[in-house]
Amino acid sequence: MTAVLRRINVVGIAAMFSVLVLWELSVRTGLVTFEYIPPPTRVVAGLGEIISSGELTTNLVHTLTAAVVGWAIACVVGVLAGLALGLSRATWTYSMASVDALRALPIVAFVPVAVLLLGFTMEMEIVVAFYAALWPIVLNTVAGLRSVEVRLLEVGRVLRLGHRGVLWKLRLPAATPFIIVGMRLGLSVSLVLTLVSEMVGNPAGLGFALLQKAQSLQPEQMFAYIVVIGVAGIVLNAVLMALARLLFPGQMAASGESA
Amino acid sequence: MLETSVEPVGSGRASLECDDLRVTLAGAAGEVDILNGVRLSVASGDFVSILGVSGSGKTTLLRVLAGLQQASGGQVLCNGIPVDGPPQGVVTVFQDYAHSLLPWRSVRRNVALGIEDRLSKSECAQRVDEALEMVDLQRAADEYPWRLSGGMQQRVQIARAIAMRPSVLLMDEPFGALDAMTKASLQDQLQQVQALTNTTIIFVTHDVEEAVYLSDRVVVLQGRPAAVGLSLEVELERPRRQVATKELPEYLKLRHEVYAALGQASAQ
Structure with missing residues (x-):
């Protein structure tokens, strides 16, 4: 509990609140007169509206489901692909040119392709989220497997750990912090790309709601959605890190992400 | 698992020997001969130090004995079996x-690394405790190694090695990166470990005092490519003491001889 409390940045939170107060004051006193930038209190009211109408829950569940399912599949596929690339010279030689070419293309460019193939569906969103998260996970897994020090592999030989032992006791644990970094990056891009696919493709979820609120001139609710999206990203990342610290305490502590 | 036991093959008569060992390594300027005609025979339970000036090939020799480096000629026999x-x-x-x-592993789990798959849980725990006790690390068992001092970390590595119950322990300048005080205390701990386990130890160092103080025999590598230039029996009484032993006339004489052999080596 004290560890959790210590992680809370009191000064940072205070600074954030002062900015919000400043924002509120400048709108109220007429210092700034943008018609479509409501003060924080009105955004809070907008949040109340979308909560009580129930649309927030529906949209939030829709978007998070698509993003997290796509990301989870990417975790499994990405780590396996990373293992194949990182452990087998032949796979690396044959595939790396394609991997580099594919990941260099902006992921957004694949959204219309996914819409064309799968239509305005949640499956389309999942595929986009999957594709977005795949690359950071694959590449970080490969980098992690390569990060094992030569000396440690010699220790493995001297202690006669065998190929399986070296993989499970040395290579994978050494790669774990890298894989976690890949998963964190993947999680944030899959959320972003899910929102994009809802804005330009499937008319559902938070992405579409954001667009709708802007077009129907309801800035309070639009800003409320922006806040929700931001908080969702923070919460997802925090949950992932808590899980990582729980499952891999040694690796996380050794890489400076102590519990 | 390849083996179910980590007991020595020759049960108690372990020894390591090599004859006419040659090693050529590929360097930036083509092939370099590192060792040429190294001959060494270490009897079971002996403590042998390998000394040489910097770059003389002592680490290479140890790596060949360890089976981490292929010899270009000659062979290494461990208990009579080619390495x-x-x-x-x-x-x-x-x-x-x-x-x-x-x-990412605690001290305890680092020490268990080589034996955890080969022994039952309770046997493994017992071996780990035993090894930690030998190097006086029980209290740090649940720490991560990077939280410990250099001397303690090196003791973890030694404990991990003795938990394997090896017949031969190869040590590559194990105390080279430690300060003088820590070094002396680890030397004495290593003496004790050897007295308890009767393990054969081959110890590479560039520290003449350390070599004479610890060993039954000091071997000096000379020449380029290197061969065994001097092989000197050290018949000082055991257990040895950091101050008393180092004041003995025999100790000083041996030390002098080794320095002379090293001086010759560096002059070449």
Whole structure:
């Protein structure tokens, strides 16, 4: 509990609140007169509206489901692909040119392709989220497997750990912090790309709601959605890190992400 | 699992020997002969130090004995069996302890690394405790190694090696990166470990005092490519003491001889 409390940045939170107060004051006193930038209190009211109408829950569940399912599949596929690339010279030689070419293309460019193939569906969103998260996970897994020090592999030989032992006791644990970094990056891009696919493709979820609120001139609710999206990203990342610290305490502590 | 036991093959008569060992390594300027005609025979339970000036090939020799480096000619026999990769019953302790320990494992689990799959849980725990006790690390058992001092980290590596119950322990300048005080205390701890386990130890160092103080025999590598230039029996009484032993006339005489042999080596 004290560890959790210590992680809370009191000064940072205070600074954030002062900015919000400043924002509120400048709108109220007429210092700034943008018609479509409501003060924080009105955004809070907008949040109340979308909560009580129930649309927030529906949209939030829709978007998070698509993003997290796509990301989870990417975790499994990405780590396996990373293992194949990182452990087998032949796979690396044959595939790396394609991997580099594919990941260099902006992921957004694949959204219309996914819409064309799968239509305005949640499956389309999942595929986009999957594709977005795949690359950071694959590449970080490969980098992690390569990060094992030569000396440690010699220790493995001297202690006669065998190929399986070296993989499970040395290579994978050494790669774990890298894989976690890949998963964190993947999680944030899959959320972003899910929102994009809802804005330009499937008319559902938070992405579409954001667009709708802007077009129907309801800035309070639009800003409320922006806040929700931001908080969702923070919460997802925090949950992932808590899980990582729980499952891999040694690796996380050794890489400076102590519990 | 390849083996179910980590007991020495020759049960008690372990020895390591090599004859006419040659090693050529590929360097930036083509092939370099490192060792040429190294002949060495280490009897079971002996403590042998290998000395040489910097770059004389002592680490290379140890790596060949460890099965980590292929010889270009000649062969290494461990208990009479030709070495082709790290042999059973031979464990190497490296100088760079920080890179040789698994940072994500506690001290206890680092020490268990080589035996956890081969022994039952209780046997493994017992061996680990035993090894930690020998190097006086019980209290740090649940720490991560990177939280410990250099001397303690090196003791973790030594405990990991003795938990394997090796017949031969190969040590590559194990105390080279430590301060004088820590070094002296680890030397004495190593003496004790050897007295308890009767392990054969081959110890590479560039420290003449350390070599004479610890060894039954000091071997000096000379020449380029290197061969054994001097092989000197050290018949000082055991257990040896940091101050008393180092004041003995025999100790001083041996030390002098080794320095002379090294001086010759560097002059070449």
